[in-house]
Amino acid sequence: MNQSFELTPTRLRELRAFAAAARRLNFSRAALEVGCTPSVLSRRIAALEEVVGARLFLRTTRRMALTRRGEQLFAQWQRMEAVMTDLAAGLRPPDGELAGRLCVHLPASYGRYRIAPLLAGFMCEHPGVRIEAVYDDAYVDMVAGRVDLAVRVGRLDDVQLVARRVGTMRYFPCASPAYLASAPALVEPADLKAHRCIAFSGYRRGTLWSFSRQRQRRPVRIDPVMTCNDSQAIRDAVLAGVGIGLQGEYMAAGLVAEGRLVEVLPDWQLTAFPVHLLWLPGADRTPALRRLIDYLSGAMMRT
Structure with missing residues (x-):
């Protein structure tokens, strides 16, 4: 593969310089937008033209316009910008709202009677969170099962998990x-x-x-x-x-x-049997899981 066509940091700087110039059709104003001098901007665009193998701008002393190849490249850049904007928006929920998908493993009857109403309350408070609740008395491997949070009643055997005691069951x-x-x-x-x-x-x-x-x-x-x-x-x-x-x-x-x-x-x-919340080390750095752990802990220890 020709290395010159990889989107290296240098190539991205050239593309941003080109996009600014294509929007403004003025090298001086485009240079201010990207934070460099007009001469640096001109060199970046010249380097990009060499990689593309075609001129991107038609320039005279009084007028500046995109070539047909420049119009094509600018349209491609705009599509990429739109995708990146959507991606950035998806990384952080709007207005600080919690979002994400969590898998929660629960003991069958205890989970239905004791935890299910609490999960419903949590989801009403945080509608952006999606929860997959599994009600099963069998032991689950949290890594293989991709489980984010488990509620276990009784003695704990897996010392590699983080545990928080939240109550006792009689x-x-x-x-x-x-x-x-x-x-x-x-x-x-x-x-x-x-x-x-x-x-x-x-x-x-x-x-x-x-x-x-x-x-x-x-x-x-x-x-x-x-x-x-x-x-x-x-x-x-x-x-x-x-x-x-x-x-x-x-x-x-x-x-x-x-x-x-x-x-x-x-x-x-x-x-009586102890009741614990369990999660993998470091998993609680996820905001939605951390909030769910705190929510369940507070509710279960109050009753």
Whole structure:
């Protein structure tokens, strides 16, 4: 490839000098526009004419005009200027408005109940931001999945990610009043062995429910009548009277307040799980992601 036709910084200076002269048809005024002397401007245009292989201007002592080749080149420059203007406008949203596309990975039920309303509020405040929300309890590789922000409940395994703790999620066993009306007595965690239990397959401890009260520890291995990988389906089964299941406070607290569910063994607690926001190092330099992180952190830590 002939190096003289590359858009080097020198060539761009020559093109800008040419464009200024083509607009003004006056070398002195064009030189003021580009910040050089008329003689420098003239040399730049002469160098460009040599590269193009044709004269770009017709000049007399009283008149100056573009040649046909000059008109063609000036039209090309104007099209390039329009593209560059659009590109520059796209780099910075107007009036400081946030823009961009973010992929957010969320736990299935917790994300729907707890995070989805917050994402909706954020998008109402920042309509220029586009969000792809993925609700899935499976672990996601944030690099391979091109995920900008993840919400994770429980222990963190990936130390290469930046984490911000934003809350705690409490689980508790609950049942419907109809089930409890005909079920065996339930006073101690060990009594669960005589009950119909529903297990969540995404629970790290599986069928081992570990209760504590003050300094007492009571692990119980349940024999589930049903195993499910969806918390909402477990809630529906518990409401229908199938048996006792673990529910997150975010989902079941309202049902308990309404009397549709009953928290069993309320004096005993299961281990609560930390909730974190996760992102790749340096990703929060993106204004839209940084604002979303701050928005979710503030909202989740207030409740």
